Amino acid sequence: MYRLTVRRRFSAAHNLRQYDGKCAQLHGHNYKAEITIQGDRLDEAGMIVDFGELKAICDGVLDRFDHTYLNELPEFAEANVTAENLAAFIFHALNDALSHPSVSVHEVKLYETEDSAVTYREE
Numbered sequence: 350m351y352r353l354t355v356r357r358r359f360s361a362a363h364n365l366r367q368y369d370g371k372c373a374q375l376h377g378h379n380y381k382a383e384i385t386i387q388g389d390r391l392d393e394a395g396m397i398v399d400f401g402e403l404k405a406i407c408d409g410v411l412d413r414f415d416h417t418y419l420n421e422l423p424e425f426a427e428a429n430v431t432a433e434n435l436a437a438f439i440f441h442a443l444n445d446a447l448s449h450p451s452v453s454v455h456e457v458k459l460y461e462t463e464d465s466a467v468t469y470r471e472e
Contacts, residue, residue, distance in 0.1 A: 351397045352455055354385040357407045359415040363430040366420075375418075380435075381460040382411060384443060388452040397452055410442045432461050436469035 362377040384407050388397035413422075419430045428434045436459040444454045456470035 350387055350389050351391070352385050352387045353397055353400070353403065354383055355400060355403050355407060357382050357384065357404065357411050359411045361414050361417050361419050363419040363425075365431065366429050368429075378461045380414075382407070382436075382439060383458040383460075384439075385455040385457075386443075386447070386452055387455040388449065390451045398447075398449060406446050407443065410439060410446055432459050432465075432467040433469065435459060436467050440469050440471075 358379065358381050360377060360379050362375060364375045365372045384403070386398060386403065391397060414435075419425055419435070424438055425434070436457045439459065440454050440457045443457070447453065454470075456468055458466055458468045460466040
């Protein structure tokens with residue numbers, strides 16, 4: 350099994366609903382996403398996916414969030430905009446966007462700050 354990881358960044362604002370604390374107020378983050386994909390077969394060039402192609406796929410998903418108020422997006426009309434829910438959404442959206450049948454998302458690690466991150470994967 351091969352695993353490949355890229356890092357991407359985006360900035361967005363949100364507030365937490367049903368939360369008693371500072372984060373209930375509107376605030377923003379400079380998010381960093383570490384996306385790891387996996388596959389067991391290499392292509393004729395010896396890659397599971399080209400880094401540039403993977404970055405473009407990731408940007409296609411993450412650009413939807415960049416410089417937005419996340420609470421206003423349809424994806425979060427019901428779900429609270431926590432790092433956990435955002436990481437899970439990114440995971441599933443990237444799996445849908447991957448066009449390589451033998452490649453899947455292994456995990457998404459999403460940093461809200463330099464010191465705080467959540468990891469989502471399905472096992």
